[in-house]
Amino acid sequence: MDKFTTLTGVAAPLPMINVDTDMIIPKQFLKTIKRSGLGKNLFDEMRYDDKGNEIPDFVLNKPAYRNAKIIVSGDNFGCGSSREHAPWSLLDFGIRCIIAPSFADIFYNNCFKNGILPIRLPQEDVDKLMDDAERGENATITIDLEKQEIHGPDGGCITFDVEPFRKHCLLNGLDDIGLTLQKGDAINDFEAKRAASQPWLSL
Amino acid sequence: MGAPKTLFDKIWESHVVDTQDDGTCLIYIDRHLVHEVTSPQAFEGLRNSGRKVRHPELTLAVPDHNVPTTDRSEGIKEEDSRIQVNTLDQNAKDTGIHYFPMNDLRQGIVHIVGPEEGFTLPGVTMVCGDSHTSTHGAFGTLAFGIGTSEVEHVLATQTLVQKPAKNMLVKVEGDLHPGVTAKDITLAIIGRIGTAGGTGYVIEYAGSAIRSLSMEGRMTVCNMSIEGGARAGLIAPDEKTFEYIKGRPMAPKGAAFEQAVEYWKTLPSDEGAHYDKIVEINAADIIPQVTWGTSPEDVVPVNGKVPAPSDAKDPGKQKAIARSLEYMGLTAGTNIEDIRIDRVFIGSCTNGRIEDLRAAAVIAKGRKVADHVSAMVVPGSGLVKEQAEAEGLHEIFLEAGFEWREPGCSMCLAMNPDRLEPGERCASTSNRNFEGRQGRGGRTHLLSPAMAVAAAVTGHLTDVRKLG
Numbered sequence: 001m002d003k004f005t006t007l008t009g010v011a012a013p014l015p016m017i018n019v020d021t022d023m024i025i026p027k028q029f030l031k032t033i034k035r036s037g038l039g040k041n042l043f044d045e046m047r048y049d050d051k052g053n054e055i056p057d058f059v060l061n062k063p064a065y066r067n068a069k070i071i072v073s074g075d076n077f078g079c080g081s082s083r084e085h086a087p088w089s090l091l092d093f094g095i096r097c098i099i100a101p102s103f104a105d106i107f108y109n110n111c112f113k114n115g116i117l118p119i120r121l122p123q124e125d126v127d128k129l130m131d132d133a134e135r136g137e138n139a140t141i142t143i144d145l146e147k148q149e150i151h152g153p154d155g156g157c158i159t160f161d162v163e164p165f166r167k168h169c170l171l172n173g174l175d176d177i178g179l180t181l182q183k184g185d186a187i188n189d190f191e192a193k194r195a196a197s198q199p200w201l202s203l
Numbered sequence: 204m205g206a207p208k209t210l211f212d213k214i215w216e217s218h219v220v221d222t223q224d225d226g227t228c229l230i231y232i233d234r235h236l237v238h239e240v241t242s243p244q245a246f247e248g249l250r251n252s253g254r255k256v257r258h259p260e261l262t263l264a265v266p267d268h269n270v271p272t273t274d275r276s277e278g279i280k281e282e283d284s285r286i287q288v289n290t291l292d293q294n295a296k297d298t299g300i301h302y303f304p305m306n307d308l309r310q311g312i313v314h315i316v317g318p319e320e321g322f323t324l325p326g327v328t329m330v331c332g333d334s335h336t337s338t339h340g341a342f343g344t345l346a347f348g349i350g351t352s353e354v355e356h357v358l359a360t361q362t363l364v365q366k367p368a369k370n371m372l373v374k375v376e377g378d379l380h381p382g383v384t385a386k387d388i389t390l391a392i393i394g395r396i397g398t399a400g401g402t403g404y405v406i407e408y409a410g411s412a413i414r415s416l417s418m419e420g421r422m423t424v425c426n427m428s429i430e431g432g433a434r435a436g437l438i439a440p441d442e443k444t445f446e447y448i449k450g451r452p453m454a455p456k457g458a459a460f461e462q463a464v465e466y467w468k469t470l471p472s473d474e475g476a477h478y479d480k481i482v483e484i485n486a487a488d489i490i491p492q493v494t495w496g497t498s499p500e501d502v503v504p505v506n507g508k509v510p511a512p513s514d515a516k517d518p519g520k521q522k523a524i525a526r527s528l529e530y531m532g533l534t535a536g537t538n539i540e541d542i543r544i545d546r547v548f549i550g551s552c553t554n555g556r557i558e559d560l561r562a563a564a565v566i567a568k569g570r571k572v573a574d575h576v577s578a579m580v581v582p583g584s585g586l587v588k589e590q591a592e593a594e595g596l597h598e599i600f601l602e603a604g605f606e607w608r609e610p611g612c613s614m615c616l617a618m619n620p621d622r623l624e625p626g627e628r629c630a631s632t633s634n635r636n637f638e639g640r641q642g643r644g645g646r647t648h649l650l651s652p653a654m655a656v657a658a659a660v661t662g663h664l665t666d667v668r669k670l671g
């Protein structure tokens with residue numbers, strides 16, 4: 001996983017609530033056995049017509065947002081399925097940060113496993129950043145994870161919360177499995193107790 | 204005696220392996236379910252890092268999303284689907300996990316197979332790379348969906364890095380009206396709390412209306428917890444639960460079963476346990492429910508009307524209603540029962556169990572699917588199909604003009620050839636009505652199996668209670 005320290009880029013505005021995982025990456029693209037190459041199908045049904053031509057009005061098809069690194073959106077972003085193809089497709093497109101008032105739990109969790117930073121902010125802060133995002137290339141936003149700050153194009157600064165452990169993993173690009181395997185003794189102890197107290201769980 | 208605990212607290216606390224300073228926990232996972240769509244990259248990750256599956260015997264895999272529901276003797280026609288299922292075949296073989304391949308009688312939707320096999324047990328933690336893992340909460344199992352990175356983590360370590368959820372209690376008290384089912388309860392709950400109402404929570408369902416449900420009905424309720432934003436739903440285990448589990452192939456047997464039951468009886472929430480949020484619903488207020496829009500919270504009673512954007516106060520919700528109306532091809536103010544349908548889908552991990560097929564067959568018996576409607580019944584597993592055929596249910600469906608298919612996820616998410624064409628409108632017993640969910644441009648109305656049959660035979664959304 002790539003480290004996330006600071007990020008500067010254009011933010012694409014997606015002013016709608018309940019952006020679901022079927023919108024982010026429709027099921028026909030889940031038939032892959034790879035993690036890569038999904039960026040071209042990000043938001044596929046909103047981005048292309050049924051002949052595969054780009055729909056010019058969709059934000060990521062507009063010249064100003066074709067290289068967006070950030071998405072600003074509404075409540076409950078990422079609701080629906082557990083498909084990690086959703087963060088994979090965002091990442092493959094080049095999106096490393098999503099800012100919204102709230103996120104669905106599974107999606108939120110999946111982002112951190114892939115070096116994407118989801119930021120929850122109060123609605124008024126999101127509204128301000130949405131306005132900035134509407135200005136396209138004239139409005140790059142900088143995110144500093146270490147300081148937990150978002151710097152807007154007009155010099156404004158918004159702070160955000162992130163859980164310390166998740167922040168630590170993102171800043172250092174750490175692999176969860178490697179960290180957990182260091183706790184092998186604790187897992188062994190737990191398994192020994194479990195086998196003694198709940199023997200019916202063995203298969 | 205310590206402070207009173209909820210069912211969730213008890214399961215959580217008994218599974219903590221390690222706690223970090225910021226409250227992040229490492230929890231032990233007792234049972235792991237796997238299907239072909241969200242697992243290939245996890246197995247690949249293990250291979251690339253030279254890691255092994257820690258406990259192959261605690262993982263059960265079955266292909267369900269991609270499998271055809273028509274004749275399978277020739278295999279899978281679509282190359283990408285075939286590769287994904289073949290990859291699971293190979294990964295199961297290489298790692299030694301439990302596996303029911305496509306042509307095994309026990310194959311079916313992973314969330315139907317787990318309980319059928321007795322793999323799902325009270326008081327355990329269970330995960331799967333699928334958001335409808337919440338289904339298993341019906342047994343008092345802490346079960347939730349995870350991403351593929353976490354699937355890899357569980358395969359390698361049999362643990363997960365998690366923070367505890369908050370507790371929500373949804374209490375449904377009273378008697379249900381005839382014709383009102385578990386699906387109507389869950390839709391009514393989501394309509395009440397909203398699609399993000401359960402975010403950050405585990406929902407415990409309680410009250411006399413929940414207790415009176417069969418295990419199948421309880422699974423339907425817990426299944427859709429995620430549609431209300433909650434990763435997991437829970438129902439306290441009771442005699443019905445123990446009776447359902449007893450004798451199933453992977454369930455404990457003999458003295459071990461008796462010992463397990465003694466433990467399971469200690470799991471229900473203690474008197475006075477704290478909930479962060481409580482929602483109370485009167486069962487008598489629930490009539491058959493349908494969704495009109497493109498979010499599971501877009502619920503209306505069948506005798507209601509399609510709403511207008513101005514019915515919502517929040518500007519974000521107003522925009523969402525306007526967008527849904529356009530996508531669904533509906534006009535505000537239309538009577539729900541005047542909505543004409545083209546397709547009917549009965550099946551899925553929400554409503555593909557034997558009780559669902561029995562409820563559907565009661566309404567289908569002696570009636571005919573309307574001329575302009577194409578309708579299909581997809582059993583949730585090979586064992587459900589076998590049981591239904593033993594009871595003659597398939598003959599009732601075939602006689603009425605329904606197609607009778609092989610088991611799988613099918614048109615719930617349309618990863619196999621079962622899908623809607625653009626603009627087609629479907630009465631569906633599945634769980635999501637998102638844009639494009641059942642096929643690009645397809646329009647989904649969620650409802651119960653009995654209501655789906657009512658729509659099939661009249662050709663429009665219909666209050667099943669009128670059919671008697």
